[in-house]
Amino acid sequence: MFSAVARRAVAQSTQCAARRSLTTSMRSFQQVNTSPGSPVTSQPVKANATTEPVLPEVKDEVKRINEIPEEPTPKKKKFSFTGFLFKTLFFTSVVYGATLYVATKNDKVMDFVLDNNLPYSEELIDLIETGSVQQLQKSLGRLPQNIKLPSKDQIDELAHKIEKGGETLIKETKSKFGQSSKYTTPEEQLQKPVEVESVGNVIEKLPMIRLKDGLSDYADETVKGTIASFNDLIALVDASNIGSKKDGLIKNINENVHALTSKLVKLSNSLEEELQKKLKTTQTELLSAYTQKELELTQNLLDQFNHEKSNLEKKYQARVTEEVEAAKKAITQAAVNATTMVRVEQTKKFESMIKQKIDDEREGRLKNLNALNNRVEDLEKYAQALEEQAVAANNRGVIQLSITKLKSLIFATEANTPAKFLTPYIARIGDATTKSNDEVFSLALNELKPLLENESNQSILSIPQLLTAWEQLTPELRSASLLPPNAGLLGHVASVIFSKFLLPVKGNKPDGKDIESVIARVNLSLVRGQLDVAVEEVANLKGWSRQLADDWVKEARVRLEAEFLVGLIDVESKIM
Template identity: 25%
Template structure:
């Protein structure tokens, strides 16, 4: 009963000004109530009493219909016209149209790859929506929803299937037979409705026809015809709305396709312009390259001609000298040959002297470089900070032609050279102080305040001090490993271990890490310079 009243109310919202649907709502409710009362009376009374009740029930709906029609007409005349189109309905319509267009676009993008590229490129969030729908489609959710929807529709159809309302003891008349024929017609039409609201209205109409067939109501044929006509008009109106929505969606799609075509044409024109510009640039570049190649070949050819002329002149000069030598040898008895031999030997001696001088210079430079390098090593290995700017200056002067040594020396900061670096012993002694500070701040979080520092200083005294090469990433384990590597004179590994600290402990150890890095950088530079000096000494030998 409640489901039937809900269907009637929903149908009334579609066409609220219609007189017939107002009559349907009121008459259905009163008829159902009277049907319940008449059923109870029939079970208690005799056969004669049931006939009287049937006659009274037949007269009562007729008077109710007349009163309802008169009341509806008066209410229709007195009620003011409602405003036509409200802003809320407009927003709702636009929202529904946009949702239908968006959903249709997603469905069409699954079928057409070209439309999918356009849709995902120009519509915000379309790519994620299409991917989500594809995932749902792969999982088979749509098939399950379609199956479940069919089951729900079948269940609703079975729930609202019209049942004959003819009470026992009442014979059908000729008009009832006519109404049953009309009922069959309406039932056949109801099977073709796709809209669930029309389907429910059709079922309600069928049930009203069954109710009217049990009573002698005037103008029931006219009412049925009017109901069927208005139902057809409602179906036509809904079909027109569907066609209008489809036309709007199609126009929107056409506009998007037109915009995409315009963008495609503009992009094609732009790419053609870029292609022409690239062709022109390549042509000019090729022309310049060809021109430079021709100039290079011309220069090369001229050089070859000059060399050929020079060789020819040299050959002629040699031939002339040879001829002169032959003539002089013939005249002087071979004296000129002996002079040439002496001249050749003098040139050999001159070459040997020059080579020895160059080797002596190279050996002297290598010796000076080694001296400066040893002085730099001594300054770095002093127990206290010792400036070594003079050694760096001397090495730069001695190795001005050596690119490797010059590059290594340029990486050394002037402030470090002027102030010196801490030795390993200084760093070890300094680490003992840094270690205590780091232990006191080992329990302080990164955003801790003064109270956190006080708590960390108090609880750090309770912590056990670790020694040796222990495992773990906690502060105490790292400090223990650093102390172990410092005892082993492995400053590089100790610095790497201490650099693993985080938060306040690392901030407290930053100065020590920086000093250790400076020492390691200078030591590495000395090793590179020493290797280069060794290679230079070997080349001299």
């Protein structure tokens, strides 16, 4: 903007300088050469030959400056209230929406919004938090459905109303233009000639007094004479000639008025007398009719009263009869109930008397019967207790025998002993413990049956057999301990070769974690009979060594579980 102003100022200053130089040049070019005293004519005068010619560079510069278009001055933009209102509304909406959006992210802003209770804040926050583009598209899709187009009948009715309103508007416009054509402007009124209305010497007469057609036959002579006198007076007034006839006419009018007044008085008196007579006659007739009507109404009321009285008496009689019957039935039932209660009470008293008599007889004759009965009951309880003890002792013996046989088969089996299944002995123990309802027996047998279901006395390894199996497994464990991670065939061969050079460890090393220390501890535990300690040591091995010893661990655990369950059943059978 400042560069445009600077360019415009430079151009204007250059143009002004060029114009001044051009004007000076033209003045010098057109300067006349005259001598003093010579007249100056209107003919063109040659310029002085000594004047300097205008340079072509000046002319080109003037032409160029004149050809430069002047830049239009920028018009100031008018203030628009609608634009200002729209911008204010848009800015306010953006700030309000941004505030609500920040309120969903910041608790302090949310507290501010809730404290000030901003309008539509809850709805807009809910829309911001839960709204989505799909919901907005659905709302926009439902918008055309909510907009109902007018039907054909509504459009026709609206067109008819518009047409009718247009016709009415045209008529009103035409009438207004027609009325306005009647009025003239003040100039036209001044141009019109003055119209003078000529008034003739016409005197309108006063109207005469006449009776209506229906009343002329009923009027008497006095009324007609009075009317004629008034008409004569009106005629004299219209003729304006009342000089000599004034007194006679006024006297005649007074006489007619007095006669009319007296006749009116007589007429009013006679009318009052006739009215009194009519009133008396009407009063008498009304009194007689009233008395007659009163008698009729009284008779009707008496008839209605008697009729209602008879109906009420009938209803009351029927109700009393029903109540009497109900009272009779209630009294009869109460009497029957009282008689029954008396019989029941007497029966109870009779039974108590008989019972008391029997008790007295029993105490007298059968005095020792209760003592004998109590003695028999005690003997019965003692016999039942002995039977239970005998059954328990028998069951205990059967259980101990089965447990002993099972122990001998499991724990003291020689190598040349024929194989025997252990299931029949377990079933015998279950039959013996069925009636005891002992949970320990049931839980132990439930664990022992699947453990020894397909086992025999030769399938469960003894501790020496487990020791032998462990000694056979020891070289493989030594070679497995020397295997590197992800070893191949060469690694296995090397581990077998180098395991031959390992020196066995003697004694117990509780802190040693190498394979030789573990082998030594397991051997010592098996020699001492501590199978559980040996199994724990082997189970703690890792890697390929643990996989090699997995079968040995399973066999050892079968023996451990069998020993524990059989020992538990043995201990429980001893304390049952």
